[in-house]
Amino acid sequence: MSKTPQTKRDFIAEHVRTIPRSGIRDFFDIVQSMENVVSLGIGEPGFVTPWHIREAAIYALERGKTGYTSNFGLLKLRRGISRYVRDNFAVEYDPNTEILVTVGVSEALDIALRATINPGDEVLYHEPCYVSYHPSVVLAHGLAKAIQTRAVDNFALRAEDIAATVTSRTRAIMLNFPTNPTGATLTQGKWKRLRAPAWTTICW
Numbered sequence: 001m002s003k004t005p006q007t008k009r010d011f012i013a014e015h016v017r018t019i020p021r022s023g024i025r026d027f028f029d030i031v032q033s034m035e036n037v038v039s040l041g042i043g044e045p046g047f048v049t050p051w052h053i054r055e056a057a058i059y060a061l062e063r064g065k066t067g068y069t070s071n072f073g074l075l076k077l078r079r080g081i082s083r084y085v086r087d088n089f090a091v092e093y094d095p096n097t098e099i100l101v102t103v104g105v106s107e108a109l110d111i112a113l114r115a116t117i118n119p120g121d122e123v124l125y126h127e128p129c130y131v132s133y134h135p136s137v138v139l140a141h142g143l144a145k146a147i148q149t150r151a152v153d154n155f156a157l158r159a160e161d162i163a164a165t166v167t168s169r170t171r172a173i174m175l176n177f178p179t180n181p182t183g184a185t186l187t188q189g190k191w192k193r194l195r196a197p198a199w200t201t202i203c204w
């Protein structure tokens, strides 16, 4: 049993205490407080959400569409997603049973990790990368292990680096291609040659 909390910090779960503050968020907050500075801190489109999307959201509010939907998300939207991934990526997912809508990547990643990782399982991810992957694994009680990629290889994943990081406790690998911030890519054919069969692959 854990000891009785003595300080405010002690109230925070031990695994959460190990997670550092996000430097990019600190930077973003500083830039927000300054006049005439363009913030390149957070990756966002350089345009406002197109009007037809904003209009649809406003119209839905006007019609009182403010209640819960299915936990999977609206079926109409899931059907649209199913068509989109079929037409663009040649993969078939059943909108009734195989698609779940989240508010973004972070929620999807969190759900995927918590659904697949047992405490102490190792999850591999490639660096340099977006800031939240390591903490997401820690929050799911997994052990995050980075695979370094290098400019000289255009930040591609190398089989020997995966092999050097993988152990019998490796449960999953997270793949972010094209990678933020390096722009590295990975083809399906190359991944098939790199991949160990027993892994869960979480990609976006």
Ligand SMILES: Cc1ncc(COP(=O)(O)O)c(C=O)c1O
Residues within 6 Å of the ligand: 042, 043, 044, 103, 104, 105, 106, 107, 130, 176, 179, 180
């Ligand atoms: C590569 C990458 N992963 C994850 C995220 C987080 O995405 P979201 O804001 O949809 O949770 C971002 C956001 O910029 C990102 O660039």
